Amino acid sequence: MITSTGNAQVKELVRLMKKRKARDEAGVFLVEGPRMTGELLEDPEWRGQIEKVWMSESYARRHESGANAGEKATALPDGCRTELLSDAVFSHVSDTKTPQGILAVVRRREYSMQDVLGEDPGKALVAVLDNLQDPGNMGTIFRTAEAAGATGILMSSDCVDIYNPKVVRSTMGALLRMPFLCEDDLPAALEDLKKAGIRVYAAHLEGKEFYDREDYRRGTAFLIGNEGNGLREETARTADCMIRIPMEGKAESLNAAVAASILMYEASRQRRN
Amino acid sequence: MITSTGNAQVKELVRLMKKRKARDEAGVFLVEGPRMTGELLEDPEWRGQIEKVWMSESYARRHESGANAGEKATALPDGCRTELLSDAVFSHVSDTKTPQGILAVVRRREYSMQDVLGEDPGKALVAVLDNLQDPGNMGTIFRTAEAAGATGILMSSDCVDIYNPKVVRSTMGALLRMPFLCEDDLPAALEDLKKAGIRVYAAHLEGKEFYDREDYRRGTAFLIGNEGNGLREETARTADCMIRIPMEGKAESLNAAVAASILMYEASRQRRN
Numbered sequence: 382m383i384t385s386t387g388n389a390q391v392k393e394l395v396r397l398m399k400k401r402k403a404r405d406e407a408g409v410f411l412v413e414g415p416r417m418t419g420e421l422l423e424d425p426e427w428r429g430q431i432e433k434v435w436m437s438e439s440y441a442r443r444h445e446s447g448a449n450a451g452e453k454a455t456a457l458p459d460g461c462r463t464e465l466l467s468d469a470v471f472s473h474v475s476d477t478k479t480p481q482g483i484l485a486v487v488r489r490r491e492y493s494m495q496d497v498l499g500e501d502p503g504k505a506l507v508a509v510l511d512n513l514q515d516p517g518n519m520g521t522i523f524r525t526a527e528a529a530g531a532t533g534i535l536m537s538s539d540c541v542d543i544y545n546p547k548v549v550r551s552t553m554g555a556l557l558r559m560p561f562l563c564e565d566d567l568p569a570a571l572e573d574l575k576k577a578g579i580r581v582y583a584a585h586l587e588g589k590e591f592y593d594r595e596d597y598r599r600g601t602a603f604l605i606g607n608e609g610n611g612l613r614e615e616t617a618r619t620a621d622c623m624i625r626i627p628m629e630g631k632a633e634s635l636n637a638a639v640a641a642s643i644l645m646y647e648a649s650r651q652r653r654n
Numbered sequence: 655m656i657t658s659t660g661n662a663q664v665k666e667l668v669r670l671m672k673k674r675k676a677r678d679e680a681g682v683f684l685v686e687g688p689r690m691t692g693e694l695l696e697d698p699e700w701r702g703q704i705e706k707v708w709m710s711e712s713y714a715r716r717h718e719s720g721a722n723a724g725e726k727a728t729a730l731p732d733g734c735r736t737e738l739l740s741d742a743v744f745s746h747v748s749d750t751k752t753p754q755g756i757l758a759v760v761r762r763r764e765y766s767m768q769d770v771l772g773e774d775p776g777k778a779l780v781a782v783l784d785n786l787q788d789p790g791n792m793g794t795i796f797r798t799a800e801a802a803g804a805t806g807i808l809m810s811s812d813c814v815d816i817y818n819p820k821v822v823r824s825t826m827g828a829l830l831r832m833p834f835l836c837e838d839d840l841p842a843a844l845e846d847l848k849k850a851g852i853r854v855y856a857a858h859l860e861g862k863e864f865y866d867r868e869d870y871r872r873g874t875a876f877l878i879g880n881e882g883n884g885l886r887e888e889t890a891r892t893a894d895c896m897i898r899i900p901m902e903g904k905a906e907s908l909n910a911a912v913a914a915s916i917l918m919y920e921a922s923r924q925r926r927n
Binding site: 517521524525527528529530553554555558559591593626627628629630631632633634635636638639642643646647649650653654 | 790794797798800801802803826827828831832864866899900901902903904905906907908909911912915916919920922923926927
């Protein structure tokens with residue numbers, strides 16, 4: 382058991398938690414808590430991606446004795462390395478205020494455009510995020526996209542890091558289930574989408590069409606812009622259609638995750654009806 | 655100009671910023687930034703509610719010289735007390751990381767059920783919040799409610815403090831424009847709503863009806879529950895109808911503000927079409 386925050390492995394783990402650069406270079410991300418770690422372990426596609434599982438002393442003890450009947454005792458994969466930390470060291474590493482005692486270092490998976498569009502591009506539903514900066518918004522969009530039946534997410538590479546621990550947490554597991562691509566050249570990727578027959582809609586304050594007057598039953602992508610500045614001109618320009626969510630009162634804009642949710646659920650509604 | 659954080663007035667201001675109890679006892683709330691303060695000053699209903707305006711030295715200097723042409727120079731009301739703080743003391747008081755140099759202490763306004771329902775209860779659209787705890791969610795719901803054309807908001811008195819500075823900020827001004835009531839006995843208030851002819855819908859994971867199959871063109875109220883636990887049994891019981899937002903994939907729930915937004919915008923969509 383490691384009992385010192387000065388330990389080299391612990392220092393490296395803290396770097397992975399705190400620094401995007403460290404995560405990018407190692408090609409990994411961190412998953413905290415028994416729920417999302419359990420999901421990794423139960424999913425054959427993710428199980429083999431786990432590099433190491435870290436547990437706090439008291440989590441390991443509870444787990445061993447089976448004292449906590451509420452916690453699922455999923456076996457770790459063969460050859461999965463685990464490491465014990467004292468509770469104090471685990472708290473030092475954890476990104477949460479009340480650490481739950483287990484976290485996993487996981488190798489990233491790579492998705493293709495085909496993954497993002499799903500089996501039938503004619504039924505694709507894609508959220509496209511242009512320079513989105515708020516971790517909570519990013520996580521909420523992943524979570525809502527899955528619930529609304531989106532096939533995947535495209536984002537510009539200058540969005541908030543999808544592997545930021547706060548983003549990972551706020552996706553409520555959707556990060557593990559929703560295919561996504563980070564694009565250095567988002568407008569070029571959007572041209573590829575259009576060639577695949579996907580119709581691209583830009584949510585824009587100056588959009589002419591009300592969002593609920595369009596037909597989203599075919600392959601559809603929604604462009605969602607930055608929280609303060611909206612869509613960049615070069616991104617908005619690629620859209621087939623500029624749509625607007627009508628606003629009453631003196632409201633000047635909607636939260637980016639709210640706008641994305643309203644659009645994705647309008648597509649979901651049309652596809653059900 | 656006050657240059658010490660030990661000043662009694664500054665200490666009192668910090669208490670108002672940080673403590674719900676202090677705000678409740680004084681019957682006031684704090685508004686930060688030139689934008690929302692400007693809105694207070696321009697609204698005849700709010701103008702007279704301002705107790706005092708606090709400015710940082712550099713904000714006052716910019717304002718005086720008119721150097722910053724982008725800032726609207728709205729005159730303070732007659733008799734409005736102002737106080738200057740050194741920039742360091744202003745930063746000490748401010749709730750934001752990059753203080754904008756102006757804040758106002760404002761007496762609260764009281765709304766009636768009639769204000770919340772609007773002129774014609776047959777067209778009321780009310781969001782009802784049961785033990786909502788996240789400041790960001792509360793602010794986002796106010797902001798979206800205004801945009802969706804809601805007439806007002808009802809909340810249980812154990813929700814996060816609506817006058818919490820983070821909530822005030824995240825309403826983006828909607829707090830100043832959206833009538834609301836805090837209720838110690840929310841189920842009783844809901845019975846009053848129903849007597850006024852408002853149909854009450856509970857968003858519930860176990861709801862039988864898809865939310866988009868109901869008619870929200872008449873007086874409508876949506877019950878939104880706590881982030882982790884959903885609606886309390888005694889609140890859900892008052893509903894005329896339990897509705898469900900369908901979810902695909904393994905998503906288990908939606909963010910509370912997202913759920914409220916989807917419902918309010920479905921009502922808005924039906925009322926436009």
